Amino acid sequence: MSNGFKRRDFLRGAMAAGAATAVPFSLVEISFGMGSTPKAASAQDFTFAYISDSHLTHIKGAEFNDNFDKGLKRAVTELNFMDPKPDFVIYGGDLSQLGKREELDHGLEIMSGIRDLDVKWVIGEHDYYLDLGKYWQEEISGLYHSFDHKGVHFVILNSILTYDEWTHERWPTAMDRMKAMARLDNPEGSPFMVGKEQREWLKKDLAEVDKATPIVVLSHSPLYQVFRPWNFWTEDAAEVQKILQPFDRVNVLHGHVHQVMYNQIGSITFQAMMATAWPWPYPVSYAQHDNAVPKTTVLMNRADPHNLRDGTGWGAVDLVSGRETVHHTLWRNTNRTIAFDEEEGRPVDTKYQDPGNRIPPQDHY
Ligand SMILES: [Fe+2]
Numbered sequence: 283m284s285n286g287f288k289r290r291d292f293l294r295g296a297m298a299a300g301a302a303t304a305v306p307f308s309l310v311e312i313s314f315g316m317g318s319t320p321k322a323a324s325a326q327d328f329t330f331a332y333i334s335d336s337h338l339t340h341i342k343g344a345e346f347n348d349n350f351d352k353g354l355k356r357a358v359t360e361l362n363f364m365d366p367k368p369d370f371v372i373y374g375g376d377l378s379q380l381g382k383r384e385e386l387d388h389g390l391e392i393m394s395g396i397r398d399l400d401v402k403w404v405i406g407e408h409d410y411y412l413d414l415g416k417y418w419q420e421e422i423s424g425l426y427h428s429f430d431h432k433g434v435h436f437v438i439l440n441s442i443l444t445y446d447e448w449t450h451e452r453w454p455t456a457m458d459r460m461k462a463m464a465r466l467d468n469p470e471g472s473p474f475m476v477g478k479e480q481r482e483w484l485k486k487d488l489a490e491v492d493k494a495t496p497i498v499v500l501s502h503s504p505l506y507q508v509f510r511p512w513n514f515w516t517e518d519a520a521e522v523q524k525i526l527q528p529f530d531r532v533n534v535l536h537g538h539v540h541q542v543m544y545n546q547i548g549s550i551t552f553q554a555m556m557a558t559a560w561p562w563p564y565p566v567s568y569a570q571h572d573n574a575v576p577k578t579t580v581l582m583n584r585a586d587p588h589n590l591r592d593g594t595g596w597g598a599v600d601l602v603s604g605r606e607t608v609h610h611t612l613w614r615n616t617n618r619t620i621a622f623d624e625e626e627g628r629p630v631d632t633k634y635q636d637p638g639n640r641i642p643p644q645d646h647y
């Protein structure tokens with residue numbers, strides 16, 4: 283690859299990081315069928331890993347933002363130490379900052395350090411709005427598709443599309459469009475959506491799937507509506523949810539919000555995954571607009587800006603009885619595990635849902 287990246291240097295760094303970082307969590311095998319969901323008897327338990335939102339930023343020539351590089355490299359290194367190994371890896375989108383080929387190539391180079399595992403790719407707005415996904419489709423992945431794994435039906439969606447007029451008619455250059463979509467609180471921005479074409483495809487794709495089959499949907503944005511000025515939002519979320527609701531157990535995993543967030547709407551469980559680049563604050567923390575951070579989410583404590591890795595990380599997801607248990611590996615914060623609670627009928631933090639167990643702000647590491 284180009285950009286002067288030296289694989290040998292990476293491997294040396296990876297070994298050093300590995301020595302300092304014990305395997306981040308133990309994966310607990312729970313036999314299938316223990317819960318109250320015997321209908322999914324054909325599904326098996328398994329684990330997959332999830333890395334997201336690396337925002338690799340090209341500066342010039344072979345120079346990249348070193349902090350963001352380090353986040354992704356660390357996730358790749360720790361992933362290689364997982365024991366037992368996950369079945370595959372999801373990349374949740376925003377591999378690049380401005381969709382440049384240099385950034386996407388650089389991301390592929392770092393991700394190629396993952397040993398012996400298939401990577402499934404979800405596109406983020408930062409990867410898309412420079413060339414509208416052209417290079418991504420040529421070099422990385424299609425934008426939406428489905429696959430089956432051990433009795434679970436997986437759907438990858440491109441949830442960061444927007445109105446045609448905004449995409450095709452408004453911007454003098456492709457980079458103007460990219461920067462407009464990359465910015466928060468931008469009055470010139472435009473809300474994300476899955477769009478009619480994919481919704482029709484999704485209906486057809488799911489028409490052949492038994493309602494008892496567990497479904498895992500992988501999107502970049504949350505498929506519900508939290509906060510529009512930051513696109514923690516999918517404009518046609520209600521229509522997508524309507525297609526998914528008839529299924530008994532639906533899990534939506536997404537990136538984009540760079541923080542712990544989980545929710546339940548009908549039969550659909552939603553969980554956000556960590557960014558390797560930086561943590562966002564919750565919209566409620568300083569914006570005065572209305573927001574809809576799910577009331578049941580136990581918020582992350584504020585990240586310490588003096589610590590570059592605070593509030594960042596990656597995760598692993600156990601699919602048990604078709605329900606997801608998400609293990610967040612938070613590098614300079616306390617790890618969290620969010621699991622579906624059959625009695626509550628929604629995901630709960632296995633430790634911090636109880637207010638008595640909360641860690642006071644500014645005292646979390
Ligand atoms: Fe992001």
Ligand SMILES: [Fe+2]
Nearest residue numbers: 376406407538
């Ligand atoms: Fe994003």
